Amino acid sequence: MNARSVFSVFLVLLFLLITAGCTQTKAPATPTPTAVETIATEVLTPIPTTLSLTPGPTQTLPEIWSLDVQVQGNGEAINPLIIVSCQGGKGLNFIQQIDVNVTRSDGVKEHDVINKPLYKGKEISLPITSQMGNVNRVEVWATTPQGDKVKIFDDYVPFRTYSP
Numbered sequence: 001m002n003a004r005s006v007f008s009v010f011l012v013l014l015f016l017l018i019t020a021g022c023t024q025t026k027a028p029a030t031p032t033p034t035a036v037e038t039i040a041t042e043v044l045t046p047i048p049t050t051l052s053l054t055p056g057p058t059q060t061l062p063e064i065w066s067l068d069v070q071v072q073g074n075g076e077a078i079n080p081l082i083i084v085s086c087q088g089g090k091g092l093n094f095i096q097q098i099d100v101n102v103t104r105s106d107g108v109k110e111h112d113v114i115n116k117p118l119y120k121g122k123e124i125s126l127p128i129t130s131q132m133g134n135v136n137r138v139e140v141w142a143t144t145p146q147g148d149k150v151k152i153f154d155d156y157v158p159f160r161t162y163s164p
Contacts, residue, residue: 054137055137055139055154055155055156056151056154057151057154058151058152058153058154059150059151059152060152061091061095061142061144061150061152063090064090064091064094065090065091065094065095065142065144065145066089066090066091067086067088067089067090067091067092067095067098067118067142067152068086068087068088068089069084069085069086069087069098069140069152069153070083070084070085070087071083071084071138071140071153071155071157072157072161073128073136073157073158073159073160073161074125074159075159075160075161076159077130077159077160079127080127080128080129080130080159080160081125081126081127081128081159082100082102082125082126082127082128082136082138082157082159083123083124083125084098084100084114084123084124084125084126084138084140085121085122085123086098086114086118086119086120086121086122086123087120087121088120091142092118092119092120093118094144094145095116095118095142095143095144095145096116096143096144096145096147097113097114097115097116097142097143098113098114098118098140098141098142098143099111099112099113099140099141099142099143099149100112100113100114100124100126100138100139100140100141101138101139101141102126102127102128102136102137102138102139103136103137103139104128104129104135104136105129105131105135105136106129110126110127110128111126112124112126128157128159129159130159130160132158135156135158136156136157136158136159137154137155137156137157138153138154138155138156138157139151139153139154140152140153140154
């Protein structure tokens with residue numbers, strides 16, 4: 001190679017080196033995170049209520065989650081029990097669980113849960129008092145697929161019923 005071609009290659013490389021530094025663009029600046037103001041919400045704590053033996057209103061499940069339950073006393077004075085059984089319905093595959101609360105006249109509260117899988121005839125038994133009359137309040141709550149609890153039964157259930 002002659003000196004003239006070496007010199008021209010050198011100039012081309014020098015030109016490329018100089019222009020490479022001049023054509024770089026600035027890196028985009030990283031945005032600084034801004035603080036998001038959160039509003040504190042007051043959490044309401046439930047106020048303990050006195051023992052209530054008065055049945056309250058009930059709700060109806062949507063038809064696609066309907067569920068039939070049967071609540072009755074076993075009629076035995078020696079070992080009085082309330083038997084809550086699932087009797088079927090469209091909601092057998094959807095309802096997450098069935099909660100049962102019994103409030104007895106002596107102030108004792110009993111609680112039990114019918115867990116999935118739900119099927120016709122699945123039942124639980126809870127102890128009650130054997131006093132005559134409407135003294136045992138039974139509440140049945142169904143948990144929907146969204147996690148909401150719906151009261152589907154709330155009434156007095158005697159341990160024994162008499163046929164006329």
